[in-house]
Amino acid sequence: MNNDLEIFRDEVLLALAEVTDIRAWDAIRVNTLGKSGKLTALLRSLGGMSPEIRKERGQALNRLRDELAHCFEERKRVLEKAAIEARLQAERVDVSLPPPPCLGGERQGFLHPISRTIEEIRSIFGTMGFSVEEGPDIETDWYNFSALNTPDHHPARTDHDTFYLSPRQPTESEQQEIPQKIHLLRTQTSGVQIRTLLAKKPPLRIIAPGRVYRADHDATHSPMFHQCEGLVIEQGITLSHLKGCLTDFLRAFFDRPRLPVRFRASYFPFTEPSLEVDIGWSRQTGEIGNGADWLEVLGAGMVHVRVLANCGIDPREWQGFAFGMGLERLTMLKNGISDVRSFFENDIRWLRYYGTNPFEAVL
Ligand code: DAH
Numbered sequence: 001m002n003n004d005l006e007i008f009r010d011e012v013l014l015a016l017a018e019v020t021d022i023r024a025w026d027a028i029r030v031n032t033l034g035k036s037g038k039l040t041a042l043l044r045s046l047g048g049m050s051p052e053i054r055k056e057r058g059q060a061l062n063r064l065r066d067e068l069a070h071c072f073e074e075r076k077r078v079l080e081k082a083a084i085e086a087r088l089q090a091e092r093v094d095v096s097l098p099p100p101p102c103l104g105g106e107r108q109g110f111l112h113p114i115s116r117t118i119e120e121i122r123s124i125f126g127t128m129g130f131s132v133e134e135g136p137d138i139e140t141d142w143y144n145f146s147a148l149n150t151p152d153h154h155p156a157r158t159d160h161d162t163f164y165l166s167p168r169q170p171t172e173s174e175q176q177e178i179p180q181k182i183h184l185l186r187t188q189t190s191g192v193q194i195r196t197l198l199a200k201k202p203p204l205r206i207i208a209p210g211r212v213y214r215a216d217h218d219a220t221h222s223p224m225f226h227q228c229e230g231l232v233i234e235q236g237i238t239l240s241h242l243k244g245c246l247t248d249f250l251r252a253f254f255d256r257p258r259l260p261v262r263f264r265a266s267y268f269p270f271t272e273p274s275l276e277v278d279i280g281w282s283r284q285t286g287e288i289g290n291g292a293d294w295l296e297v298l299g300a301g302m303v304h305v306r307v308l309a310n311c312g313i314d315p316r317e318w319q320g321f322a323f324g325m326g327l328e329r330l331t332m333l334k335n336g337i338s339d340v341r342s343f344f345e346n347d348i349r350w351l352r353y354y355g356t357n358p359f360e361a362v363l
Pocket residue numbers: 187188189190229230268270271298299300301322323324325
């Protein structure tokens with residue numbers, strides 16, 4: 001290569017090595033390879049040279065142009081990578097820091113007490129080997145009632161309780177013929193038992209927290225509320241397992257190791273025998289675990305053989321228990337909340353008082 005071209009090349013490469021940002025890089029590139037750049041001018045000057053010199057110098061210039069173009073691209077890649085690294089460093093966010101004053105400072109958000117209750121329930125049952133299942137809020141009559149062995153005349157089926165999504169309540173013969181087509185807002189989370197039994201093979205231990213709906217509205221009823229279902233299907237499960245499991249759960253949830261727990265005979269279509277579970281409390285002071293009164297907190301029972309059969313499970317091989325609880329009720333008892341409607345009014349003062357810090361460990 002001619003001496004002047006070598007000098008020119010070294011100058012460009014030196015400038016390129018010193019450049020630290022993409023704008024300066026582009027300025028040098030335009031200055032060298034652009035339309036009025038130095039290399040372009042050198043190529044143009046070939047026109048005035050004799051044919052032999054033009055040939056030789058032309059080849060040298062073309063090689064130099066390719067080499068420089070390659071060096072420019074290389075350098076660009078390095079600069080772009082460095083720019084991304086620098087941005088990542090500069091824009092790093094420490095999510096564990098408390099919010100700065102400009103973002104509200106002390107005024108952090110809180111977990112809604114129902115979310116907190118769900119977290120606590122998940123955590124307690126999690127330690128007992130339960131996993132969490134979900135089902136849809138819009139359910140069919142079959143999952144919500146029929147598969148759960150709920151007779152046609154059961155009061156839960158009447159219009160009064162259930163929000164049907166079809167224009168009218170189905171007749172009895174329709175219920176038998178097209179149970180899959182009748183849609184409603186689920187009135188209980190128990191349908192998730194059916195969904196789980198159809199989708200998974202036992203042994204099973206699941207809980208299913210979620211929203212449920214009933215046409216009822218006063219200080220103790222909200223048309224939308226929350227339940228948590230539980231289901232255990234294993235070999236050799238007895239009523240003792242049910243009692244032990246729910247006693248442990250209630251004592252952990254209310255944080256009272258000696259909480260009195262009472263099991264009463266009851267009726268649910270999908271369990272046999274069925275039980276209602278009470279905890280000891282004082283009606284006068286509202287104190288849980290102390291006092292002469294009993295308060296019902298959940299329903300439970302041994303899974304009915306017809307429910308197992310409806311899901312293709314052999315009741316001679318598999319047994320189990322189920323339970324269901326209302327989460328507003330549990331949360332009201334634990335926190336001394338008296339009106340269920342306050343859960344859904346979104347009064348910021350109420351939320352701040354009963355809400356909990358989301359970063360606080362559960363239990
Ligand atoms: N689904 C019932 C209700 O809404 C609660 C319930 C009772 C669920 C007994 C169960 C159970 O799984 O075994 O009132």
